[in-house]
Amino acid sequence: MSLKEDILRLKQQTDTLIMAHTYQPPEIIELADITGDSFALAKKARNIQQKNIILCGVRFMAESIKILAPEKTVILPAPDATCPMAEQIDPMRVKDYKEKNPNAIVVAYINTTAALKAECDVCVTSSSALTIIDKLDAPEILFIPDKNLGGFVKKKLPDKNIVLWDGYCPIHNALTEEDVLQAKKAHPNALLAMHPECPADCVKHADLIGSTAEIIRFAKESDRPVIIGTERGVADTLIPACPGKTFYYLAKEKLICPDMKKITPELVRDVLLGKAGETLELPEELRLRAKKSIDAMLRLGE
Ligand code: SF4
Numbered sequence: 274m275s276l277k278e279d280i281l282r283l284k285q286q287t288d289t290l291i292m293a294h295t296y297q298p299p300e301i302i303e304l305a306d307i308t309g310d311s312f313a314l315a316k317k318a319r320n321i322q323q324k325n326i327i328l329c330g331v332r333f334m335a336e337s338i339k340i341l342a343p344e345k346t347v348i349l350p351a352p353d354a355t356c357p358m359a360e361q362i363d364p365m366r367v368k369d370y371k372e373k374n375p376n377a378i379v380v381a382y383i384n385t386t387a388a389l390k391a392e393c394d395v396c397v398t399s400s401s402a403l404t405i406i407d408k409l410d411a412p413e414i415l416f417i418p419d420k421n422l423g424g425f426v427k428k429k430l431p432d433k434n435i436v437l438w439d440g441y442c443p444i445h446n447a448l449t450e451e452d453v454l455q456a457k458k459a460h461p462n463a464l465l466a467m468h469p470e471c472p473a474d475c476v477k478h479a480d481l482i483g484s485t486a487e488i489i490r491f492a493k494e495s496d497r498p499v500i501i502g503t504e505r506g507v508a509d510t511l512i513p514a515c516p517g518k519t520f521y522y523l524a525k526e527k528l529i530c531p532d533m534k535k536i537t538p539e540l541v542r543d544v545l546l547g548k549a550g551e552t553l554e555l556p557e558e559l560r561l562r563a564k565k566s567i568d569a570m571l572r573l574g575e
Contacts, residue, residue: 351540
């Protein structure tokens with residue numbers, strides 16, 4: 274029996290579903306029942322039949338699933354797979370800020386820990402950030418943790434007093450304008466789609482600035498070749514999935530998130546055999562406080 278067949282059999286025997294973030298390697302995407310960005314996965318978790326979820330991604334994503342679907346058992350195959358950006362801020366610092374600025378609203382990118390979400394007023398995704406922040410009425414809006422996404426929103430909404438935290442995704446932030454110009458020179462006929470976690474001097478050259486899902490949609494619908502300006506897992510999956518289309522990597526050797534590549538099919542099998550992985554625990558009081566900021570996002574994002 275092949276490893277894939279083994280995993281399929283074990284999934285059925287253990288009432289388990291596999292979810293994979295879009296940045297996972299192709300061999301994990303192939304095993305997944307559901308793929309998507311972190312918030313899409315968390316929303317879908319609420320409606321699945323299976324009791325157990327193996328989350329192929331990083332820790333804050335497993336937390337987001339647990340926040341929205343607390344009745345599910347959420348298992349992280351690689352417990353050390355974390356997102357450096359999500360964990361960049363000590364929640365106490367946000368608490369301090371709120372005490373000193375009681376009229377400010379704190380907005381957290383969905384790429385934050387549950388402990389941080391619990392200290393914030395509203396969450397946003399990269400696709401809902403503009404719509405939601407535009408609706409906020411406060412003398413000051415603190416955006417955490419990503420200065421690049423926050424800076425993109427600030428530029429689009431000059432009337433809002435948006436204060437940025439000095440956080441960033443170390444992968445997207447490492448991209449340089451030179452990387453972008455080289456890719457455009459190599460593929461002059463291609464359009465460029467970029468994630469707003471990339472620095473401002475890079476995204477200013479993009480034809481589309483959008484979330485992972487928006488980049489994928491744009492690339493699939495485009496009549497022209499597209500340079501995929503985000504973590505390389507997106508292009509790794511898009512290229513074989515769309516044989517009639519032409520997609521190019523942007524800085525292929527640089528845009529790799531090592532935490533997203535920690536999970537292997539063998540590890541997934543071991544999780545199903547009960548030999549690996551960590552079952553995520555979230556104290557109920559913390560879950561409810563974190564959920565408030567996600568509920569606010571759902572309300573304001575409509
Ligand atoms: S790509 Fe960046 S934001 Fe995404 S998980 Fe990796 S470090 Fe975090």
